[in-house]
Structure formats: structure tokens, C-alpha cells
Amino acid sequence: MTYCVAMSLDEGMLFASDSRTNAGVDHVSTFCKMHTFEVPGDRYIVMLSSGNLATSQYVVNTIRRMAALEEGAHVNKVSSMFDVAEMVGLELKAAISRAKEGLTASNDVDFSCNILLGGQIKGEAPRLFLVYPQGNFIEATNETSYFQIGESKYGKPIIDRVIKPDTPLREALKSALVSFDSTMKSNLSVGLPIDVLILHPDQFAPALRYRITENDAYFASIRASWGQGLRKVFQELPNPQWFESGTQ
Amino acid sequence: MTYCVAMSLDEGMLFASDSRTNAGVDHVSTFCKMHTFEVPGDRYIVMLSSGNLATSQYVVNTIRRMAALEEGAHVNKVSSMFDVAEMVGLELKAAISRAKEGLTASNDVDFSCNILLGGQIKGEAPRLFLVYPQGNFIEATNETSYFQIGESKYGKPIIDRVIKPDTPLREALKSALVSFDSTMKSNLSVGLPIDVLILHPDQFAPALRYRITENDAYFASIRASWGQGLRKVFQELPNPQWFESGTQ
Numbered sequence: 443m444t445y446c447v448a449m450s451l452d453e454g455m456l457f458a459s460d461s462r463t464n465a466g467v468d469h470v471s472t473f474c475k476m477h478t479f480e481v482p483g484d485r486y487i488v489m490l491s492s493g494n495l496a497t498s499q500y501v502v503n504t505i506r507r508m509a510a511l512e513e514g515a516h517v518n519k520v521s522s523m524f525d526v527a528e529m530v531g532l533e534l535k536a537a538i539s540r541a542k543e544g545l546t547a548s549n550d551v552d553f554s555c556n557i558l559l560g561g562q563i564k565g566e567a568p569r570l571f572l573v574y575p576q577g578n579f580i581e582a583t584n585e586t587s588y589f590q591i592g593e594s595k596y597g598k599p600i601i602d603r604v605i606k607p608d609t610p611l612r613e614a615l616k617s618a619l620v621s622f623d624s625t626m627k628s629n630l631s632v633g634l635p636i637d638v639l640i641l642h643p644d645q646f647a648p649a650l651r652y653r654i655t656e657n658d659a660y661f662a663s664i665r666a667s668w669g670q671g672l673r674k675v676f677q678e679l680p681n682p683q684w685f686e687s688g689t690q
Numbered sequence: 691m692t693y694c695v696a697m698s699l700d701e702g703m704l705f706a707s708d709s710r711t712n713a714g715v716d717h718v719s720t721f722c723k724m725h726t727f728e729v730p731g732d733r734y735i736v737m738l739s740s741g742n743l744a745t746s747q748y749v750v751n752t753i754r755r756m757a758a759l760e761e762g763a764h765v766n767k768v769s770s771m772f773d774v775a776e777m778v779g780l781e782l783k784a785a786i787s788r789a790k791e792g793l794t795a796s797n798d799v800d801f802s803c804n805i806l807l808g809g810q811i812k813g814e815a816p817r818l819f820l821v822y823p824q825g826n827f828i829e830a831t832n833e834t835s836y837f838q839i840g841e842s843k844y845g846k847p848i849i850d851r852v853i854k855p856d857t858p859l860r861e862a863l864k865s866a867l868v869s870f871d872s873t874m875k876s877n878l879s880v881g882l883p884i885d886v887l888i889l890h891p892d893q894f895a896p897a898l899r900y901r902i903t904e905n906d907a908y909f910a911s912i913r914a915s916w917g918q919g920l921r922k923v924f925q926e927l928p929n930p931q932w933f934e935s936g937t938q
Contacts, residue, residue: 595844596843596844596847598844598876599844599872599876600920600924602876603921603924604921604924611933613924615930615933616924616927617924620924624847627847628843628847628850640933650932650933652932652933660930660931660932663928664927667923667926667928668923668924668927671922671923671926671927672848672851672920672923673851673852674923675915675916675919675922675923676852676861676864676865676868676916678919679864679868679916679919680908680911680912680915681864682860682863683908684898684900684908685859685863685888685898685900
């Protein structure tokens with residue numbers, strides 16, 4: 443499993459991904475799920491992936507190779523993030539159908555993969571996409587300024603309560619970390635380290651790239667303060683009158 | 691979709707279920723998902739169901755009819771909750787396989803259903819089971835004293851943080867309601883009214899049976915206080931030093 447979140451806010455973009463992969467519970471490894479593509483001063487693009495690791499690595503490698511060989515309209519050349527999303531969608535769909543080739547339905551391996559793709563190409567505003575395994579994709583807007591992939595449900599309530607387009611990046615980062623905390627508490631297959639990347643508009647280079655490991659004092663303090671705070675709020679909730687009367 | 695939770699604690703048992711059903715987004719109805727079986731002074735049994743409504747209604751009806759006709763070892767006669775769980779499992783499995791009869795794999799209707807089954811039969815302690823659509827079942831223990839069915843992930847973190855066997859029922863009820871609040875915020879297919887039932891040991895009758903509707907002032911106050919409290923805790927979380935330094 444995996445948990446990744448990406449936000450596109452007025453102040454900039456935030457990307458965060460865990461790094462645990464597992465094939466069954468007895469084959470657990472650490473892989474960075476954050477991949478970046480850069481042309482200094484011209485573009486900075488971030489990809490986060492959940493799902494089948496072979497598929498996502500295949501897609502990333504293919505896209506890197508096309509750029510290295512300067513094949514066609516590659517990631518370092520296209521003029522819009524929309525074109526990058528389309529390219530990622532096509533490669534993703536092709537990778538999945540290639541993996542399935544010659545296998546029967548009884549080989550019930552799930553080759554699918556979801557990809558968060560965000561960043562900025564000079565001449566455009568920053569843009570964020572969610573690319574589906576079917577190859578199609580949706581773009582974040584002011585009404586829905588963040589996407590999650592992987593094990594998204596445990597960590598969604600806190601992000602829903604906090605994130606609006608004008609949320610400062612610092613607050614956005616805190617909400618992302620709280621959301622990772624909730625997810626990691628409930629799903630063992632999501633785990634540290636967490637990769638974080640922040641991108642300011644028109645910089646074409648990350649304002650922050652940081653890896654949160656088990657020794658990170660700040661993340662430990664967030665986890666502790668959040669847990670204590672929740673318990674305090676919970677204890678201060680009013681008691682139901684109808685409960686008291688019902689138990690007479 | 692559905693959200694149901696049941697807890698077996700030292701002070702007693704708590705059951706709560708939403709009442710929204712939907713077949714697609716344009717066919718939304720209200721059905722009580724809480725069913726009770728009672729022999730005054732001898733037994734009180736509660737069933738909560740998620741999944742296919744036709745299947746769960748079929749199971750409940752079959753079990754009621756067996757009791758009414760006094761057929762074999764029926765729900766009002768068996769001497770252990772374990773027997774009830776076995777009976778519910780068998781009827782559930784049979785109902786699903788009957789529904790599938792004559793249909794091909796291309797009729798991709800999901801007839802499955804999960805059932806929470808709890809209560810007490812005289813001579814035994816209160817017991818709580820989760821019955822799977824395959825007909826088998828697990829029982830709650832001191833280590834895991836609650837079960838959820840349906841849309842369980844959004845509301846799990848708060849229950850995980852609060853519930854232990856010695857949690858007072860009043861606190862357990864609050865955690866259940868907060869958990870419904872989180873779930874309803876994130877999944878439109880879980881909705882009011884919420885049915886709540888509390889069972890004290892050796893009473894064989896509910897200490898509380900209450901339906902929370904849209905006009906319930908207490909539930910509204912819980913939702914508001916919880917939301918405000920969360921935002922306050924969130925705002926008081928420390929800021930990351932590495933974020934500041936990273937953005938120099």
C-alpha cells in the first residue's frame with residue numbers, strides 16, 4: 443500500500459509520499475515514490491505513484507528515457523502540464539496492458555497504478571493532475587485543490603477540514619503530516635520515511651525537499667501533540683442528556 | 691453504503707448504525723439496519739448489517755420465521771450466542787448463494803453482506819461477533835473490543851484512540867458519534883438517522899434505544915464542538931523548523 447497527497451494552493455504546491463512497499467506482509471521494502479523532472483529555470487515536475495511498483499517504475503523510466511533520447515514531444519520539451527499528463531496517461535495505460543499480455547484472468551495480479559502529477563512549465567500557472575490507470579486524468583481546481591492516492595480514507599477528514607486554496611503552505615504541511623500520522627496508525631503498510639516537496643510558483647526549483655525519517659523530532663512532536671490534543675477535545679465534549687435519561 | 695459499529699466493553703455493549711441505503715446515487719432511501727431479537731429475562735440479541743439490503747432482510751426474515759414457527763434450534767431457543775452466530779452465518783451464506791443462482795458472472799451485482807451480531811443469552815457473558823458473507827465469523831475479545839462494518843475507515847482513528855475494555859459507555863458513545871460525524875462528512879452514502887442501542891450485562895433489555903435525527907441538538911453540538919476543537923488543536927501544533935530553513 444501507499445499514501446500520497448498533493449495540494450495546489452495559492453502559495454504554491456505541496457507533495458508528500460510515504461515509502462513503504464509490500465508484496466504480501468512478508469516482503470516489505472522502502473522505495474521512494476516521488477520522482478522529479480527538471481529543466482532549470484523552465485520547468486519542475488513531480489510525480490507520486492501508488493499501486494504496482496513495477497508499473498510505476500516502468501512509466502518513470504520510459505518517460506526519462508524519452509527525454510534523454512529527445513524522442514518526440516518528451517517531458518522536457520512539451521509546453522503544457524496537460525501534455526505531460528496525457529503522456530503519463532498513455533505510458534501508464536500501455537505499461538499495464540503490456541504487463542497483462544499473455545496472462546489469463548486467473549493470474550489475478552493487480553498491475554494498476556495511480557499517479558499524482560504536478561508542477562509548473564514556464565508560461566503556465568502551476569497545475570496538478572490525478573492520472574488513472576485507464577490513462578485518463580483529472581485536474582485540481584479551486585473547489586478541490588488537493589488529491590490523494592493509495593490508502594486515502596484514514597487521513598482525509600483532517601485535510602478536508604483544513605485545506606482551502608488560500609491555506610498557507612505551513613498549515614498545509616501540518617495537515618499533510620497529521621494525515622500521514624492517522625494513516626500510519628491505522629494501516630501498517632504505509633510507513634516512514636515520508637518525502638516532502640514544496641514548490642513555489644515561478645521558481646522551477648523546490649523551495650523544500652525533505653525526508654522525514656524515524657528520528658525526526660518535529661514529526662514525533664506533531665504525532666504526540668495531535669494525539670494529546672484529540673484526547674483533550676474528546677474529553678471536553680458534552681455528555682448526551684438522552685443517554686443519562688435513557689439509563690435511569 | 692453503510693456505517694455500523696458495535697463495542698463490547700466492561701460496562702456493557704453499544705451498537706450504532708446509520709440508516710441510509712443506496713442503489714446508485716439516484717436511489718437513496720432510509721432503512722433501519724438494526725434488528726433485535728428478545729426473550730424477556732432470558733436473551734437480548736442485536737444484529738447490524740451492511741451490504742446488500744435484500745440479502746440482510748432475507749436473513750433477518752428467515753431467522754424470525756424460524757423462531758415464530760419454533761423450527762429446530764431457533765434464535766429464541768439456542769443456549770449460546772455462538773450458536774446464533776453460526777445460524778446467522780449459515781443463513782447469510784445460503785441467502786447469497788440463492789441470490790446468485792442462475793446468474794452468470796456478467797451480472798456483477800454484489801449480493802454480499804456483513805453482519806455485526808451481539809447480545810447476551812442467560813448463562814453466558816455478553817458476546818459480540820462479526821459474521822462474514824462467507825458464513826464464518828470472529829468474536830471480539832479484550833484486545834479488540836469493537837467491530838465496524840461498511841464505510842469504516844474515516845471513523846476508525848478516533849475509536850482506536852479512545853476505546854479500551856474499561857472505557858465507560860458514555861465515552862464509548864461519544865467516540866461512536868464522533869466517528870459517525872467523520873464518516874458522514876466524507877461519504878455521502880452514510881447518513882442520519884443513527885440508531886443507538888446500549889445493553890447492560892444481565893439486563894436482557896436495552897438500557898437505551900435512541901434514534902438520532904437531523905433535529906438532534908446533542909449530535910449537532912458534538913459535531914460543532916469536535917470540529918472547532920480539532921481546528922484549535924491543529925492551530926496549536928508546532929511549526930516545523932526544517933520548513934522555515936528550507937524556504938530561505
